[in-house]
C-alpha cells in the first residue's frame with residue numbers, strides 16, 4: 159500500500175550542499191562525508207551510527223549524482239522537510255516496490271518508492287542491479303452507499319479518475335533536456351474509468367471491498383488493487399449505533415396510554431409493533447434482530463424511541479374528550 163511509513167529524505171541536506179550545487183560540488187561533498195563517516199573509523203558503539211550515516215550519504219549521492227534521478231527528485235519541489243511523512247503523487251511512476259523494513263544495506267522506503275525497480279546495497283556497490291518485482295500501486299477510495307444498499311447488497315456503478323503513468327516519458331515527466339509536453343512534466347495522466355462493483359449484503363461502514371488489479375497501472379507489470387472504503391450516507395429515519403439501529407416511533411396519546419399495535423418501519427419492511435399500555439415518551443422498544451449484520455454472523459437490534467404526537471387534525475368529539483380529561487387532572 160502507498161500508506162506505509164515513508165519519510166521524506168532531504169538529500170541536499172544530507173550532503174550539506176545547496177539545491178543548485180554542481181556535479182563537482184556534490185562529488186566533493188560526498189567524498190568528504192564518506193571519509194568522515196567510514197564505519198572503520200568509528201569502532202565500538204559509534205559504529206552503528208556511522209553505518210546509518212553512510213547509508214544515507216550513499217543514498218543521497220546515488221540520487222544527486224545521477225542526472226535522471228536528480229531531476230525526478232527535484233520535481234518533488236523544495237518545500238519538503240526531512241523526515242516528513244511522504245506519499246508520492248498517486249502512482250507516480252507506475253512502479254511500486256514493496257519494502258516493509260528499512261534493513262541494513264538497503265535503501266530507504268522513500269528511495270524505493272521514487273526509484274523502485276532497482277536495488278543494491280551498501281557494501282555491494284559493484285554488484286549488478288537486481289530487478290525488483292514490478293507491480294502497480296494499490297489505490298484506496300471511498301464509496302458512498304445508502305443504508306439500504308449496504309444492508310441488502312447492491313450493484314454500484316461509479317466513475318473514478320485514475321492516475322496513470324505518462325506513456326511518452328514513462329512517468330518521469332522529463333524528455334530529453336526538458337519537461338515532457340504530453341503530460342506537462344507531471345509524469346502522469348488522469349483517465350476517467352467507469353467501474354461496477356457488487357456490494358455484498360451486510361456491508362458495514364468502514365469495511366473495504368477489494369477490486370483486484372483495478373489499482374495503479376505498472377508498465378510491463380501487474381496493476382495494483384483498488385480498495386473501496388464504504389461510507390454510509392446519513393439516513394432520514396434510521397441512525398446507526400454500532401450493530402444496532404435507532405429510530406423514532408410516533409404514537410397517538412391514547413395508544414401510548416392504553417397500548418396498541420402500530421406499524422413500524424424496519425430495513426426488512428414494515429412490522430406491527432406492540433406498544434404496551436402506559437408507554438411514556440422516550441421509552442425504547444427493542445426489536446430483536448432488526449439491526450445490522452454482525453461480524454460474528456448475528457444481527458443487531460432496532461430500538462424504537464416512542465414519540466407521542468397528535469394526529470394532524472382532531473375531530474370535535476376528540477376535542478370534547480380532551481376537555482373532559484383536562485378537568486380530571488387540571489394543571
Ligand SMILES: [Zn+2]
Pocket residue numbers: 324325326327328329330331332338339340341342343344345346
Ligand atoms: Zn510525460
